[in-house]
Amino acid sequence: MKKLTLEEIDQQRVRPDEYDSVERFPIYVLLDNIRSLHNVGSIFRSADAARVSRLYLCGITGVPPRPEIEKTALGATETVPWEYRKDAAAVLDELRDQNCRIVALEHTDRSVAHRKARYDFPCCLVIGNEVWGVQEELLEKTDLAVEIPMYGSKHSLNVSVAFGVAMDQILSQFIDRHHQ
Amino acid sequence: MKKLTLEEIDQQRVRPDEYDSVERFPIYVLLDNIRSLHNVGSIFRSADAARVSRLYLCGITGVPPRPEIEKTALGATETVPWEYRKDAAAVLDELRDQNCRIVALEHTDRSVAHRKARYDFPCCLVIGNEVWGVQEELLEKTDLAVEIPMYGSKHSLNVSVAFGVAMDQILSQFIDRHHQ
Numbered sequence: 001m002k003k004l005t006l007e008e009i010d011q012q013r014v015r016p017d018e019y020d021s022v023e024r025f026p027i028y029v030l031l032d033n034i035r036s037l038h039n040v041g042s043i044f045r046s047a048d049a050a051r052v053s054r055l056y057l058c059g060i061t062g063v064p065p066r067p068e069i070e071k072t073a074l075g076a077t078e079t080v081p082w083e084y085r086k087d088a089a090a091v092l093d094e095l096r097d098q099n100c101r102i103v104a105l106e107h108t109d110r111s112v113a114h115r116k117a118r119y120d121f122p123c124c125l126v127i128g129n130e131v132w133g134v135q136e137e138l139l140e141k142t143d144l145a146v147e148i149p150m151y152g153s154k155h156s157l158n159v160s161v162a163f164g165v166a167m168d169q170i171l172s173q174f175i176d177r178h179h180q
Numbered sequence: 181m182k183k184l185t186l187e188e189i190d191q192q193r194v195r196p197d198e199y200d201s202v203e204r205f206p207i208y209v210l211l212d213n214i215r216s217l218h219n220v221g222s223i224f225r226s227a228d229a230a231r232v233s234r235l236y237l238c239g240i241t242g243v244p245p246r247p248e249i250e251k252t253a254l255g256a257t258e259t260v261p262w263e264y265r266k267d268a269a270a271v272l273d274e275l276r277d278q279n280c281r282i283v284a285l286e287h288t289d290r291s292v293a294h295r296k297a298r299y300d301f302p303c304c305l306v307i308g309n310e311v312w313g314v315q316e317e318l319l320e321k322t323d324l325a326v327e328i329p330m331y332g333s334k335h336s337l338n339v340s341v342a343f344g345v346a347m348d349q350i351l352s353q354f355i356d357r358h359h360q
Binding site: 010074 | 181182183184186188189190192193194205218222225226227228229230231252254255256259260286287288289290291295313314316319322325328330331332333334335337338340341342343344345348349351352
């Protein structure tokens with residue numbers, strides 16, 4: 001097999017000048033109190049790939065422009081619609097009023113394995129702090145909690161990896177149901 | 181719903197003293213020329229969660245102990261069997277001799293979407309450099325190349341995120357076929 005050049009890969013991508021006009025998937029992302037700017041940047045990059053509608057940066061989550069975010073975002077802060085909102089709970093209330101389903105990535109007594117869950121759209125995936133996770137106040141506003149099964153000795157994946165894994169599942173359900 | 185405490189999550193985990201004796205999944209990982217020590221550490225953490233059989237660190241890939249690896253591995257360098265092998269091609273030859281299927285995460289003219297591919301076991305997932313990807317010399321030894329569909333403006337995900345997404349799919353196929 002032959003490796004594709006960057007130019008060949010580019011031809012399969014949305015061009016930057018087209019990116020503003022393409023239809024976005026009805027998926028929102030809320031980052032609550034993410035401490036690491038590298039994680040924020042990496043999540044921007046994955047959110048670009050998933051063509052999400054909007055990324056909400058809440059609480060202590062750092063916002064662009066910051067060199068540490070750009071280091072891992074690689075320009076995705078320019079392509080993903082985002083806004084800073086201090087109060088994550090208020091954002092979830094607004095999204096719920098618009099009939100958006102709220103999905104938390106968190107270990108709870110009712111969490112479902114991320115691949116077994118059914119996601120309805122529009123939905124907002126809520127990601128919490130690297131150490132303490134999603135706040136109880138936000139879990140109360142959640143329709144569904146999902147967790148990634150862990151077969152090792154650790155509690156969790158890195159938060160940007162966990163985001164990528166959960167988003168991959170959510171996105172594939174959307175595409176399987178609506179674009180095929 | 182009620183968030184689980186770390187102690188409650190711990191009860192569902194493999195205990196560190198048990199971890200040496202549990203059966204590992206027949207999945208190997210080869211990192212070839214990964215430049216970022218943070219990515220190496222993050223992949224260790226995900227490899228722990230996926231209970232892989234062995235992680236091969238090849239070429240310029242950094243090896244433990246290094247503070248930058250530990251920062252993201254969070255102890256997983258102690259739980260994942262690993263070894264440094266300068267020559268990645270020699271490792272793949274050995275694995276192929278043991279009937280291990282070689283899967284590259286790479287954009288090639290024959291790549292299959294990671295969720296559409298069928299993975300046979302044992303298999304080894306090959307991850308290449310952050311910029312130039314998997315070397316041609318290694319692609320020649322590959323049974324299957326997979327890629328993660330990208331719907332945005334960027335070429336790729338962060339390498340540790342891409343590893344997590346691909347591994348999630350491989351692991352779920354193994355568990356669906358062999359453990360249910």
